[in-house]
Amino acid sequence: MNITRNNVDALNAIVTIELAKEDYQGNVDKVLSNYKKNANIPGFRKGAVPMSLIQKQYGKAVMFEEINKVLQDKLNNYLVEEKLDILGNPLPVANENFDWEADVLKFDFELGLAPEFTVELDTKNKVTKFQVVADDAMLDEQVEFVQKQYGKLIAKDSVEETSEMVGTFSNEEEGINYETKIPVSAFRTKTNQKKFINKKVGDQITVNTKGLFEDEHKLMDYLGVDHDKVHGLEADVIFTIKEINETEKAELNQELFDKLFGKDVVTSVEQLKEKIKEDAEKQFEGQADQKFLNDVYEHLLSTTKFDLPADFLKKWLETAGETKMTAEEAASEYEKSEKGLRYQLIEGKVMSQFDLQLNFEEIKAYTENLIKQQLAQFGQAEPDDKTVEDIVARVMSNQDEVKRISEQVMNDKMLALFKEKANVKTKEVSYKDFVKEMYGE
Known part of the structure; x- marks a missing residue:
């Protein structure tokens, strides 16, 4: 041979x-x-x-x-x-x-x-790392949300300005059929708000999606519309009322504070806002980190130049799947998947070029920490070692879970590397402005 x-x-x-x-x-x-x-x-x-x-x-x-x-x-x-x-x-x-x-x-x-290339992280063009802060307006909204969440729900016969409705938005042509809970105040204009006043359960109200909310992205929350459709969507939707409720807000007193955080952990509205701010900004940090990671990769995709064996890959795609493709179908599929392939190659190159590796102990330690966080959410702040070890063993015996956790650990390593090596500028923004940065105006 x-x-x-x-x-x-x-x-x-x-x-x-x-x-x-x-x-x-x-x-x-x-x-x-x-x-x-x-x-x-x-x-x-x-x-x-x-x-x-x-x-x-x-x-x-x-x-x-x-x-x-x-x-x-x-x-x-x-x-x-x-x-x-x-x-x-x-x-x-x-x-x-x-x-x-x-x-x-x-x-x-x-x-x-596979092409030969190197990845340059310290580039001339800076990548923005957003630091999301919970501003006063947001804290006031969250305090009111807590009051409503722990308040008393009172059923109403007809809709008033302060009512919250449960119902379904529908438009067959746009594929909208979404049950939601929505306050009258969510609608941007008084004209649309007045359409609901004095309406009863079973009534149907037609509104247009254009300018329906202050932020077009609310169409995702209240109508279940995909993000790629929210901008410029102009369609009549029918809202069918199923419930009408009024929330009697809970008082901001020690009983509520204890219910939220434990006895005497929080003793004033100011401390409540501080706690909300701390928890919110911790959550925002994860979202901001993910956007930063995505933005770095988009930057690398645009600045890391290399050729691919395009003709070979198109030919390979013709027979790679369970169903054979035509040459035209394979060319179309290649065009759709080329960016993802470049992303994978750049990711792999970063891992090898900067020697990012995983070992069993890292994955196990990450899993242990994850389990402890989850147990803490269910009231077990200090679980015994045996309980944690048993759960970790079960998780680690599941290959799909180990793969998912391994990807997250590597994701964290990538994030730390980019923060250290990339040319980063930090920008402080409110959560509202951060959402605009995420999804555009």
Whole structure:
């Protein structure tokens, strides 16, 4: 057997494997011998079928199968030994005039090679790292939300300015059929608010989505509209009232503070706001970190230039899935997936270039911390070690969970690297402005 490689260019290569009969014939003879022992053919006793008949009936199929096994094994070993970083899978080169009777069989395989490139993190253009703060307006809203959440719900016969309604927004043409809870005050204009006043359960009110809320993104919350549809959506929707309620707000007293945070942890409205601010900004930090991570990758996608073996990948896509694609379908699929492939290659390069690795102890420690946080949410602030160990063992026995946690640990390593190495500028914003940065105006 002989294996050679011809590099067509930096991104494409042809690997040629030459097989002599001795490379596969022994396996073929062994399989045919087993067939002979177990064959049940009319007119012959079991095990007494002539080998010539076995050869005639099964010989070619067995030869093809055994040659394929040898080819796959030798090709995979060659790729590992040569440390070839390929994209997709090797593609056999078709040969209509292939001579299966030749003493030496020669097979060609196309390879798409991963491009060589480096990633520069300390670039001229700065990437913004947002620091989201809970401003006074938001804190006042959250205090009111807490009061309503722990307040007393009173059913009403008709809608008033301070009412909260439960109902369904619907528009068949736009695919909207979404049950929601919405206060009358959520509507941006008095004109739309007045449409609901004095209405009763079962009544239907038609409003237009254009300018319905102060922020178009509220269409996602109240109508279940996808983000890519919210901007400029102009459609009539029907709201069918199912419930009308009024909330009698809870008093801001020690009883409420204790219910929220435990006895005497918070003793004033000022401390309540401080606690809300602390918790909110901690939550915002995670969202801001994720946006920062995404923005760095978008920046790297635009500044890290490399070519891909596009023609090879399109050809590979034609046969890669369960259903074969046409050349046109494969080209369209490649166009849609090219950005994701570049993202994966850049991510892999960052990991290798900056030696970001995972080990079992890191994954286990992250899992333990995660379990303790979850138990704390259910009132077990200091769980015993045995309880935590048992839960961690169950989680770590689930491959899907280990994969998910591993990705999160690596995500955190990437984030720390980018914060350290990338050219970052920090900008302090309110949560409202941060949402605009996330989704646009």
